[in-house]
Amino acid sequence: MRRPVSRTPSWVPPVAVVGVLALLVAAFLVIRWYTTPVAPPPLNIDATQLVVSSITSLPASEFDAVGKGSANNLIKAVSGSLLTGSNGRPEVFYFGAEYCPYCAAERWPIIIALSRFGTFSGLKTTSSSSTDIYANTPTFTFHNATYSSQYIDFAAVETTDREQKPLESPTPAQQALVSQYDTSGSIPFVDFGNRYASSGASYLPDVLSGMTWQAIADSLAQPGSAQSKAILGSANLITATVCRLTADQPAAVCSSPSIQAIEKTLG
């Protein structure tokens, strides 16, 4: 004799599947929350100065050993009248924000590269937003920092702080540069004297994930480290671009084999 077995109601399997999937997604979110690095506390003035001194006094051999490294060259040739700064020298103009993780990544090579042409002062440590991707990427801020050089001028605008509260506004002239050359609207945007421009970061911020400023500075002393390849490779790209603006001055920086090799690849 055959008799029908008591079957599970037809709605149970689909609901069970959806339930299991919901639990999996919840588990993924918990894992992500536990593995996201916390924001390291900003360094005091003395500790910041030590880190800045460390990353801006790397020997030329270190830069030559890395070359382009793992950096992605986002620097494109643009046309326009030469952008000059308040001292009449070719100007490098940075436009970004403190919350932005890509800006956080790009400030490291910008500081390292421009320090080969001049001196920053007043740099402070900060981290990118804790609620954005690549959360809490350690970096510096250009807000209230100054730069002096006999070769170039530097201007920076950090539009918001890491909480995305307004911080600085570009001048109408600076806004015009952003509108003209940063057509994708991506930040960070860097204008190299209206001769070259870049939008975005030349390496992914995850290479700095969970690291302290000092740990990053220490890693730059090792040419084979992932941080060296990314940051110093990016710094070499920026250095070569600035050398184009300064007619390869200073020679001690611009005549190095790695910089000359990169300069040949610039448009």
Place this chain on the structure above:
Amino acid sequence: MLGLVAGLAGLGISVYLTVVHYSTIALACPANAVVNCEQVLASSFAVIGGSGVPTSAAGIVWFVVSSALAAATWRARGPRLARAQLAWSAIGLVTVVYLVYVEIVLLGAVCIWCSAAHLMVLVIFLVALARLPEDRVAS
């Protein structure tokens, strides 16, 4: 019918993502703390095994087969066809779970186009599950 519609919708999304990958067309997608298609699609997980072939190309193949199975089961019901559809959609669902893991845990960003395709896979799986042969009896 629902499985076929979901399959064609998923196919359309996969074709769109593949065309964007191979062209200079900008992807229509907002970017904020959670949603960031560019972050997901620029990652190493967006291509198959380190090749230049986008994962969405595999999605095209999967949705074509899935749509064909859905069309076949719509025209001619049968336990073997239903089981084949369930097995194929289960493969898709397992892949989706892995891709969602990648998005949330490894990348910390969600691609809404990818999520829409993932949702279509889930719909197809649930339809296949509901179509399991109901003629199982015990003596």
